[in-house]
Amino acid sequence: MTETEIWRIQLLDWLFDFRPANPGHFAKIVDFLDEDERTDGRLHGLLRGILHRLRDEDLITLAEGMGFDGLDASITAAGMADVEARRERRHDPALRNSAARDATLRWINRHPRSPDPRDMLVDRSTYYEGQPLEIADLTAALEYLLSKDLVTGVTKVAEFVLLEPELTSKGIDCVEQYGGSVSVYLKRGGEGGGTQHNVNFHGPVSGNVAWASETVTQTATTTGIAGDELAVLVHAIIEAIPSLGLPAEESAKLARELEVIDAELVTTSPDAGVVQTFMRRVLATVGGAANSALAAVLMAYAKDQMRKLGIPIE
Numbered sequence: 001m002t003e004t005e006i007w008r009i010q011l012l013d014w015l016f017d018f019r020p021a022n023p024g025h026f027a028k029i030v031d032f033l034d035e036d037e038r039t040d041g042r043l044h045g046l047l048r049g050i051l052h053r054l055r056d057e058d059l060i061t062l063a064e065g066m067g068f069d070g071l072d073a074s075i076t077a078a079g080m081a082d083v084e085a086r087r088e089r090r091h092d093p094a095l096r097n098s099a100a101r102d103a104t105l106r107w108i109n110r111h112p113r114s115p116d117p118r119d120m121l122v123d124r125s126t127y128y129e130g131q132p133l134e135i136a137d138l139t140a141a142l143e144y145l146l147s148k149d150l151v152t153g154v155t156k157v158a159e160f161v162l163l164e165p166e167l168t169s170k171g172i173d174c175v176e177q178y179g180g181s182v183s184v185y186l187k188r189g190g191e192g193g194g195t196q197h198n199v200n201f202h203g204p205v206s207g208n209v210a211w212a213s214e215t216v217t218q219t220a221t222t223t224g225i226a227g228d229e230l231a232v233l234v235h236a237i238i239e240a241i242p243s244l245g246l247p248a249e250e251s252a253k254l255a256r257e258l259e260v261i262d263a264e265l266v267t268t269s270p271d272a273g274v275v276q277t278f279m280r281r282v283l284a285t286v287g288g289a290a291n292s293a294l295a296a297v298l299m300a301y302a303k304d305q306m307r308k309l310g311i312p313i314e
Contacts, residue, residue: 001127008050009086009130015060015075016083026063026072044068054079057277078273085264085274090129095263098183099128100137101144102252105171106180108151113164117142125249148186150174177242179251183259184238230275230305231265234258237282237298245290254285276311283313 001009011032018027029047030038037043051073055062059079063072075083089095103126108117120126121133128137142165145151150171153164167175174185238258241251261278264270283302289295306313 001124001130003124004046004050006124006127006130007047008054011047011050012054012059012075012079012083012086013130015073016080018075026061026074028069029071029073030069081271081273082277085271086129089260089263090131092263095259096128096137097140097144098259099256100133100141101182102180102256103128103133104138104141105145105150105167105182106175106248106252108165109167109171109175109180112166113153115164117165145171145182148182150182175248179241179246179248179253179255181241181252181255184241184255188239188242230302230309231262233298233302233305234262234265237286237302238262240294240298243294244286246285246288250285250288254282257282257285272309272311275309276306276313279306280313 011029014032015027020027029051032047033040033043048068048071051060051062051071054060054073057078058076059082061074061076064070065072104117104120107120107123107126108114111117111119117138118135121135121138126133142151142154146154148170149168151165152168153166170185174180174182178185178188238255241255244251244254246254257278261275261282264274264278279302283299286295286298303312303314
């Protein structure tokens with residue numbers, strides 16, 4: 001995760017837990033910082049930008065006085081829902097395990113033959129939902145990656161005795177062709193290489209959704225329920241990730257965001273706020289794809305489905 005993403009999450013968590021002496025009082029943002037951070041001009045600028053975006057997303061109410069010390073804020077109902085959903089994801093074994101595997105694979109790719117992969121636990125690029133992973137997460141991730149022949153060089157995991165872990169050829173394919181998303185790589189059978197990717201909507205979709213390019217072919221017709229169509233679209237975007245031409249980090253981030261939406265859609269009562277928030281993030285990432293024709297089709301269809309669900313994203 002980026003520094004901005006981590007500060008954003010930590011700030012929302014802090015506002016969620018803030019309990020004023022008098023109900024209705026706002027929290028003073030300067031109190032969020034440690035003493036040595038309260039005179040950091042660069043950090044003040046970063047947090048001010050984050051606060052403005054949170055306000056624009058209706059996650060907080062912001063009151064601005066003179067200077068940084070005059071910034072006060074209160075979390076909104078939408079902000080509380082955002083925090084609650086994130087805390088649930090932090091404790092969701094499937095989502096957490098998937099994120100830990102991706103983070104471990106990408107970290108080993110950046111630090112091949114590192115004598116102690118535990119260093120990744122303090123690397124903010126590996127944080128999950130704004131917090132560091134734990135040793136148990138890394139242990140389980142390494143065991144899984146070993147079982148799938150994605151890493152090698154690990155002689156013992158249970159006691160954390162590690163000897164120069166590095167990626168196998170499959171692990172390299174996963175990182176370079178699938179952005180380090182282990183689940184996407186394995187769902188596609190681990191077939192690396194090649195330029196032809198068939199992306200299919202295996203389910204009800206409305207209208208003729210098709211495009212032609214050198215790397216992707218896909219067609220689908222029929223009609224169905226909007227919620228079902230959105231789930232189908234999520235899986236189609238996951239399949240299309242290798243064809244979007246995104247950098248590895250962006251591909252992995254996109255896969256994780258889609259997995260959050262997918263997990264939410266299969267619950268008894270999906271949280272519309274969570275789906276809306278993460279679909280906005282998905283489309284922001286897809287919008288930067290090199291394969292603009294494919295990205296344009298996916299974005300247009302996603303916006304249409306969200307509109308049908310009554311939670312538009314524009």
